[in-house]
Amino acid sequence: MKYIFVTGGVVSSLGKGLTAASLGALLEMRGLRVRIQKFDPYLNVDPGTMSPFQHGEVYVLDDGAETDLDLGHYERFTSGKLSRLNNLTSGQIYESVIQKERRGDYLGKTVQVIPHVTNEIKARIQQSGNGVDVLITEIGGTTGDIEGLPFLEAMRQFALQVGPKEALFIHVTLVPYLSAAGELKTKPTQQSVAKLREIGIQPQILVCRCDHPLGEELREKLSLFCNVPTKAVIEERNVESSIYEVPLMLQKEGMDDLVIELLGLKAPRNPKNIWVEILRRIIHPRHEVTIGVVGKYIELQDAYKSVYESITHGGIANNCRVNVVRLDAEALEARGGTTALRGLDGILVPGGFGERGIEGKIVAARYAREHGIPYYGLCLGLQVAVVAFARDVLGLRGANSTEFDPRTPHPVIDIMEEQKKVVDKGATMRLGSYECQLTPGTLAARAYGAKSVRERHRHRYEVNNAYLPQLKGAGMVVSGLNPRRNLVEIIELRGHPWYVAVQFHPEFQSKPSAAHPLFAAFVAAARKHRRTSRGHRKVRRR
Numbered sequence: 001m002k003y004i005f006v007t008g009g010v011v012s013s014l015g016k017g018l019t020a021a022s023l024g025a026l027l028e029m030r031g032l033r034v035r036i037q038k039f040d041p042y043l044n045v046d047p048g049t050m051s052p053f054q055h056g057e058v059y060v061l062d063d064g065a066e067t068d069l070d071l072g073h074y075e076r077f078t079s080g081k082l083s084r085l086n087n088l089t090s091g092q093i094y095e096s097v098i099q100k101e102r103r104g105d106y107l108g109k110t111v112q113v114i115p116h117v118t119n120e121i122k123a124r125i126q127q128s129g130n131g132v133d134v135l136i137t138e139i140g141g142t143t144g145d146i147e148g149l150p151f152l153e154a155m156r157q158f159a160l161q162v163g164p165k166e167a168l169f170i171h172v173t174l175v176p177y178l179s180a181a182g183e184l185k186t187k188p189t190q191q192s193v194a195k196l197r198e199i200g201i202q203p204q205i206l207v208c209r210c211d212h213p214l215g216e217e218l219r220e221k222l223s224l225f226c227n228v229p230t231k232a233v234i235e236e237r238n239v240e241s242s243i244y245e246v247p248l249m250l251q252k253e254g255m256d257d258l259v260i261e262l263l264g265l266k267a268p269r270n271p272k273n274i275w276v277e278i279l280r281r282i283i284h285p286r287h288e289v290t291i292g293v294v295g296k297y298i299e300l301q302d303a304y305k306s307v308y309e310s311i312t313h314g315g316i317a318n319n320c321r322v323n324v325v326r327l328d329a330e331a332l333e334a335r336g337g338t339t340a341l342r343g344l345d346g347i348l349v350p351g352g353f354g355e356r357g358i359e360g361k362i363v364a365a366r367y368a369r370e371h372g373i374p375y376y377g378l379c380l381g382l383q384v385a386v387v388a389f390a391r392d393v394l395g396l397r398g399a400n401s402t403e404f405d406p407r408t409p410h411p412v413i414d415i416m417e418e419q420k421k422v423v424d425k426g427a428t429m430r431l432g433s434y435e436c437q438l439t440p441g442t443l444a445a446r447a448y449g450a451k452s453v454r455e456r457h458r459h460r461y462e463v464n465n466a467y468l469p470q471l472k473g474a475g476m477v478v479s480g481l482n483p484r485r486n487l488v489e490i491i492e493l494r495g496h497p498w499y500v501a502v503q504f505h506p507e508f509q510s511k512p513s514a515a516h517p518l519f520a521a522f523v524a525a526a527r528k529h530r531r532t533s534r535g536h537r538k539v540r541r542r
């Protein structure tokens, strides 16, 4: 097995995760089995307890691990499924080292960063690469961060132990353009590489993020000062239309050839390139729809990352450009707030926690129901749809989720029984993949084309089964059910063109090459809505 370590320099948010994911995609295209993982130097055990303001989306794996959103990129760009072994944090390492110390595993010794913490990190690298040809490990943060040092030290030791041609260091860095000077500047990269070399790591490949072409002269300068061959200076320009351009961009720069050569691998070029077709469909789609996403963290780029990506995938599957209008749920609460929803071809309410913006999301679910607009609710998006339905259709005044109103007279959404005794906040929700049985003939069953599916979860509340007879009697259809525990997993509305809400997170299982069936069906429904509502308008004008 071969090991690639990806570090980042100069600034954060360079798109290291995307670079690692794109490299993984290229290597996979050449027939190699690839796994990508992330080591995060912060002290949280996992990002599950961090707010989207701090950390963006929490990405959930099949096994229920709450992980960094970069793992979403890894799963979208490559075919392997990841596990909780693939997102290591300093918090996990220290937790484990301290437990061992208390147990007496290090009896008589002083417990230290080198070797005890670094051994722990190295052991994880060994463990997490089972069954693949290439294991790519991205180190979170930026070189020079104090927390990152033990990780870099562990990588250095690891590379030494496995020997040359077995491990490879790639440094992703920023080459900024200074408009006053009218040129790209290499000094920050030089300094960041110097910092790495100080701790004994010489990167063999430099990936330079830039918004202007590097040019031969600059490549030579970077080569000279950073001690890498010029052909290993890779330009990664800002993408024009889609992140799915990155694999092709890196391929043009010869990155996969270079990696394969440096690691002494044999992997023939593949004439078939799926990324070309994916990109063609993104750049030149035949159709167009506009979808509103109603959320609380609408201004943050990363809070609903997988949702936005999955919408794009749904577009790819339908040969359709999807314009996403981000709507702040709180703004919908105001009088006249629903004007923002007018003219949308579809409305999506993603997951969320906490009371803020809830009434606005309920407004969105109601508006879609009353106006026959395709509605797609994800997790909390299902819960608000049920609350709206209970209030409006069943006439249950004050109906709510006990998450937002513990004293509601009609707790149509209630905390799951086993959650009532949970005190700790970390990793205690209903997490990970569970079976969902589909009701034949429903929109969901048709979209999936299956009888039963597995989907990933992250929630504490659920539909209160005591209200099911009433809800069903008034036209709500339960199209997906967890067979073991009888939990409602998917609902639809009889008589509505496309109103589907799910208790799970389908956005964690969608890829550009294989859109999640419900996202594909939602975009298809939005297209249909656009066609028919336009038709209506025309008729009226005549």
Ligand code: GLN
Pocket: 350, 351, 352, 353, 354, 378, 379, 380, 381, 403, 458, 459, 460, 461, 462
């Ligand atoms: N807050 C809700 C719950 O805990 C919904 C969670 C979510 O949308 N992920 O059940």
